[in-house]
Amino acid sequence: MSLEQFKNRNVGTQNYKKLDLEHSPTCGWCQFKQVVSRTFKPELFVGLWVTLREMGNALFRGKMHTTQYPFEKLPISPRYRAIHDMLRLLESGHYRCIGCGLCEKICISNCISMDTRYDENQRKEVSEYTINFGRCIFCGYCAEVCPELAIVHGPRYETASEQRASFSLFEDMLTPIDKLNLQQEYDGFGAISSNADENIKKTPLAY
Amino acid sequence: MEATILPEVTAAGVIIKAVLILAVISAIAGFGTFIERKILAFMQRRLGPMHVGPHGLLQLAADGIKLFTKEDIIPQHANKVVFAVAPAITAATAFIALAAVPVFPDFTIPFVDIYVPSIASDINVGILFVLGMMAAGLYGPLLAGMAQANKWGIIGSARTAIQFLSYEVITGLSILAPIMMVGSLSFVDFNNYQTDGLWMVVYQPVAFVLFIIAGFAETNRTPFDLLEHEAEVISGYATEYSGMRWGMFFIGEYANMITIGVIAAVVFLGGYNDFWIFPGWLMIIAKIAFSFFFMLWVRAAWPHVRPDQLMWLCWKVLMPLAVINVIITGIVMMLV
Ligand code: SF4
Ligand code: SF4
Numbered sequence: 001m002s003l004e005q006f007k008n009r010n011v012g013t014q015n016y017k018k019l020d021l022e023h024s025p026t027c028g029w030c031q032f033k034q035v036v037s038r039t040f041k042p043e044l045f046v047g048l049w050v051t052l053r054e055m056g057n058a059l060f061r062g063k064m065h066t067t068q069y070p071f072e073k074l075p076i077s078p079r080y081r082a083i084h085d086m087l088r089l090l091e092s093g094h095y096r097c098i099g100c101g102l103c104e105k106i107c108i109s110n111c112i113s114m115d116t117r118y119d120e121n122q123r124k125e126v127s128e129y130t131i132n133f134g135r136c137i138f139c140g141y142c143a144e145v146c147p148e149l150a151i152v153h154g155p156r157y158e159t160a161s162e163q164r165a166s167f168s169l170f171e172d173m174l175t176p177i178d179k180l181n182l183q184q185e186y187d188g189f190g191a192i193s194s195n196a197d198e199n200i201k202k203t204p205l206a207y
Numbered sequence: 208m209e210a211t212i213l214p215e216v217t218a219a220g221v222i223i224k225a226v227l228i229l230a231v232i233s234a235i236a237g238f239g240t241f242i243e244r245k246i247l248a249f250m251q252r253r254l255g256p257m258h259v260g261p262h263g264l265l266q267l268a269a270d271g272i273k274l275f276t277k278e279d280i281i282p283q284h285a286n287k288v289v290f291a292v293a294p295a296i297t298a299a300t301a302f303i304a305l306a307a308v309p310v311f312p313d314f315t316i317p318f319v320d321i322y323v324p325s326i327a328s329d330i331n332v333g334i335l336f337v338l339g340m341m342a343a344g345l346y347g348p349l350l351a352g353m354a355q356a357n358k359w360g361i362i363g364s365a366r367t368a369i370q371f372l373s374y375e376v377i378t379g380l381s382i383l384a385p386i387m388m389v390g391s392l393s394f395v396d397f398n399n400y401q402t403d404g405l406w407m408v409v410y411q412p413v414a415f416v417l418f419i420i421a422g423f424a425e426t427n428r429t430p431f432d433l434l435e436h437e438a439e440v441i442s443g444y445a446t447e448y449s450g451m452r453w454g455m456f457f458i459g460e461y462a463n464m465i466t467i468g469v470i471a472a473v474v475f476l477g478g479y480n481d482f483w484i485f486p487g488w489l490m491i492i493a494k495i496a497f498s499f500f501f502m503l504w505v506r507a508a509w510p511h512v513r514p515d516q517l518m519w520l521c522w523k524v525l526m527p528l529a530v531i532n533v534i535i536t537g538i539v540m541m542l543v
Contacts (some may be wrong), residue, residue: 046506058252
């Protein structure tokens with residue numbers, strides 16, 4: 001199928017398919033007949049039945065749609081880019097960031113600011129690390145560039161708060177040390193969602 | 208007809224009855240808003256109000272607080288007296304109509320020995336009185352719409368007039384056939400007529416359907432909710448109303464729904480007679496509850512009609528049907 005026929009804007013030359021509609025009645029008697037036939041067609045009762053059936057489905061078969069949002073949340077895709085998390089090494093519990101500065105360098109809105117120094121063992125440690133979430137556009141470059149999988153995007157999308165600073169310090173983003181066993185590995189860009197298999201459907205349009 | 212000897216109806220009994228009706232019906236009308244939201248939600252597979260109280264039950268209290276404490280605004284160019292009085296007309300007529308309707312079975316208060324009748328006043332033109340009062344209730348929307356100096360209000364009241372002109376004939380004519388059969392206008396006689404025999408709906412199915420249709424128009428329920436259809440005329444006659452004045456329209460509408468439910472139950476569905484093993488009071492409550500549910504159900508399922516379609520339907524389809532129904536009833540009564 002070429003694009004040709006979509007570019008043709010001349011009304012009347014396209015291949016429209018007409019719906020098979022009845023003619024509207026012209027005489028009074030025909031109108032009356034139409035009313036009578038529509039009145040005694042059970043369509044109105046089909047409508048009643050459908051709503052009643054859906055009520056039964058919702059109440060007794062667990063097909064209620066409502067998610068009571070602040071108390072229940074829908075799972076979000078692993079590709080979702082929300083407030084960042086800083087991950088820890090699973091073995092030692094030390095933060096993964098090696099202070100290479102790549103994320104700071106690549107950030108296109110220039111909102112990561114970090115500082116490093118040598119600690120007493122002459123190892124590099126991160127002394128400052130903040131993200132200015134007033135500027136972050138959640139592009140995900142920082143997570144993509146990080147060689148240590150240290151900075152990732154977490155699932156925290158509720159970012160209303162009294163202060164931006166509530167999210168943006170290194171300690172806030174770092175996995176709490178007591179929750180280390182719950183730390184989720186970031187699947188990264190292009191990751192498929194965990195229920196992707198269920199979501200596969202045949203394309204409904206047959207062209 | 209020789210009625211069983213009933214205790215004498217005293218003034219105290221009537222007053223108790225009136226207070227009872229006022230209290231119970233207002234409570235039910237308030238509760239009805241909750242039920243309506245819940246049922247509509249379930250039919251759309253939602254949960255409805257959930258957060259105030261268990262399953263949203265205290266939502267009523269929250270709504271009440273909101274309605275009572277909201278600022279009562281009267282628009283600058285409104286006709287202030289009429290604007291203020293109009294909601295009271297709707298609410299008052301709705302309750303006055305309930306005075307002549309049998310709402311609960313009669314009972315005697317023990318110890319003080321006061322007999323409380325089932326009808327606050329069993330006047331001999333019961334049905335006419337109730338229908339007349341409900342019709343007078345439409346002065347509420349009519350005056351409200353015209354008094355508020357708002358174009359949506361004007362459209363709303365114009366639609367009130369249209370609706371009023373359309374359905375009132377059908378209500379009267381549809382109920383005329385049962386009246387002919389019973390030969391009385393009193394609800395008690397209607398009830399007694401169906402004590403032994405079949406329900407009136409078996410003899411008068413057409414009249415029943417017509418009455419239900421007219422009842423939907425009378426209570427502004429969904430297929431005919433032209434007066435305040437928010438997608439077209441903002442809120443129609445209620446556009447400028449806020450707070451308790453708006454709440455009074457609402458209570459009036461729900462009280463009217465109950466009244467229509469009562470009339471349908473008493474005139475067509477066997478009234479408060481015992482049925483099989485179920486006692487009469489349970490039967491009438493069940494019937495009224497079903498009428499109420501049916502109104503919500505229809506609201507969830509059906510679209511609403513245009514004002515001209517309503518007029519067309521009432522005058523060109525329903526009225527001839529009602530007249531034919533009356534004539535056939537008359538002929539059959541003459542022959543049998
Ligand atoms: S997501 Fe983009 S804008 Fe935000 S900190 Fe990372 S690189 Fe910068
Ligand atoms: S790119 Fe990763 S390892 Fe390098 S400084 Fe940023 S977070 Fe740390």
